[in-house]
Amino acid sequence: MANIVIDNIKKSFGAFQALKGVSLTINDGEFVSLLGPSGCGKTTLLRIIAGLETSTSGDVRIGEKSVIGLLPKDRGLAMVFQNYAVFPHMTVYENVAFGLRMQKADDARVKKQVEKAAGLLHIEPYLDRYPNKLSGGQRQRVAVARALAVEPGVLLMDEPLSNLDALLRLEMRTELKTVLQEAGTTTIYVTHDQTEAMGLSDRIAVVHDGRIEQVGTPVEVYNNPATRFVGGFIGNPPMNFITMPVTGGQVTAGAQQFAVPAQGGDIVLGLRGETVERAPTGHGLDMHVRVAEPMGSHLLLTGSILGQPARVILPATETVKNGETVGLTLDPRRLTWLSPESGVSYPAAA
Numbered sequence: 396m397a398n399i400v401i402d403n404i405k406k407s408f409g410a411f412q413a414l415k416g417v418s419l420t421i422n423d424g425e426f427v428s429l430l431g432p433s434g435c436g437k438t439t440l441l442r443i444i445a446g447l448e449t450s451t452s453g454d455v456r457i458g459e460k461s462v463i464g465l466l467p468k469d470r471g472l473a474m475v476f477q478n479y480a481v482f483p484h485m486t487v488y489e490n491v492a493f494g495l496r497m498q499k500a501d502d503a504r505v506k507k508q509v510e511k512a513a514g515l516l517h518i519e520p521y522l523d524r525y526p527n528k529l530s531g532g533q534r535q536r537v538a539v540a541r542a543l544a545v546e547p548g549v550l551l552m553d554e555p556l557s558n559l560d561a562l563l564r565l566e567m568r569t570e571l572k573t574v575l576q577e578a579g580t581t582t583i584y585v586t587h588d589q590t591e592a593m594g595l596s597d598r599i600a601v602v603h604d605g606r607i608e609q610v611g612t613p614v615e616v617y618n619n620p621a622t623r624f625v626g627g628f629i630g631n632p633p634m635n636f637i638t639m640p641v642t643g644g645q646v647t648a649g650a651q652q653f654a655v656p657a658q659g660g661d662i663v664l665g666l667r668g669e670t671v672e673r674a675p676t677g678h679g680l681d682m683h684v685r686v687a688e689p690m691g692s693h694l695l696l697t698g699s700i701l702g703q704p705a706r707v708i709l710p711a712t713e714t715v716k717n718g719e720t721v722g723l724t725l726d727p728r729r730l731t732w733l734s735p736e737s738g739v740s741y742p743a744a745a
């Protein structure tokens with residue numbers, strides 16, 4: 396097993412800077428997701444760690460040893476990619492055995508490792524089949540089993556579940572988490588799906604425009620986003636951002652007052668939609684509701700607060716009519732305050 400140190404990695408494609416100095420340490424056995432929108436640089440970073448792409452500058456160390464300059468096969472890692480390339484002309488057994496054969500493992504070791512990996516991924520019944528006789532989900536499991544069969548210290552995965560339908564994704568997500576925890580594999584997982592990252596990760600690195608904007612546990616990045624980008628990217632609905640005037644270090648919302656980390660001017664309130672409580676109008680912030688959607692598990696309200704777009708969530712037992720104005724009280728412990736100029740959040744009050 397191994398830890399991974401990514402040390403100030405920069406990457407340019409011609410004049411375009413895809414990575415602008417990325418540093419991140421992944422602990423031994425940890426599962427870290429690189430989460431960010433399309434084009435932010437996640438795949439490029441993963442490919443640099445894998446050795447499939449060279450960096451312009453910076454270092455990557457796996458288990459204390461710099462791997463810059465080493466071939467992918469000499470880096471002690473395994474990879475699973477989106478298109479889960481399983482070989483169509485090989486049985487599932489030989490697909491899973493592939494990495495071991497490359498390492499010239501003897502037959503006894505191949506058999507032992509294939510059976511172990513197949514057991515973890517529940518593909519023992521298919522070992523004699525060819526991939527074209529498998530479903531997408533089963534093929535995906537073969538690809539993961541092949542990666543795990545070599546007992547890699549490090550596993551790199553790039554959107555490995557994106558070709559699966561929603562239910563299968565959920566199933567595989569749970570399975571992956573269990574399997575990797577059991578194996579103690581250090582994993583870096585690239586995704587643009589925040590639900591996937593929240594569910595799987597020990598920590599999430601939120602990537603934006605070639606930089607890591609925040610690293611933290613799923614709960615930390617959700618509750619205390621470092622920036623407006625992070626708050627807006629994570630959460631469904633995303634965090635609301637409401638600009639409010641500050642007077643003498645205080646913000647007033649109806650009958651509620653909050654001490655804020657600014658003396659005057661404006662401040663941005665970062666408000667998670669499910670942290671409000673319904674109240675008579677004028678008690679906190681009033682919301683003009685354009686559309687109220689009963690979602691089964693909750694009621695989703697879309698409209699505006701102080702003339703600014705907002706989405707909040709109330710319990711499913713509430714009823715609200717389209718066009719109605721509802722009062723909402725805020726929980727002072729659940730608020731984020733951000734600078735309107737920089738979009739950076741102020742540290743959470745102790």
Ligand SMILES: Nc1ncnc2c1ncn2[C@@H]1O[C@H](COP(=O)(O)OP(=O)(O)OP(=O)(O)O)[C@@H](O)[C@H]1O
Nearest residue numbers: 408411413431432433434435436437438439440587
């Ligand atoms: N070989 C290349 N030549 C030129 N530009 C590239 C090359 N590879 C990637 N880029 C650019 O670098 C940026 C980052 O690409 P990357 O594939 O890392 O993004 P990503 O975050 O993984 O996005 P996605 O989720 O869409 O794969 C993009 O703007 C992309 O167009």
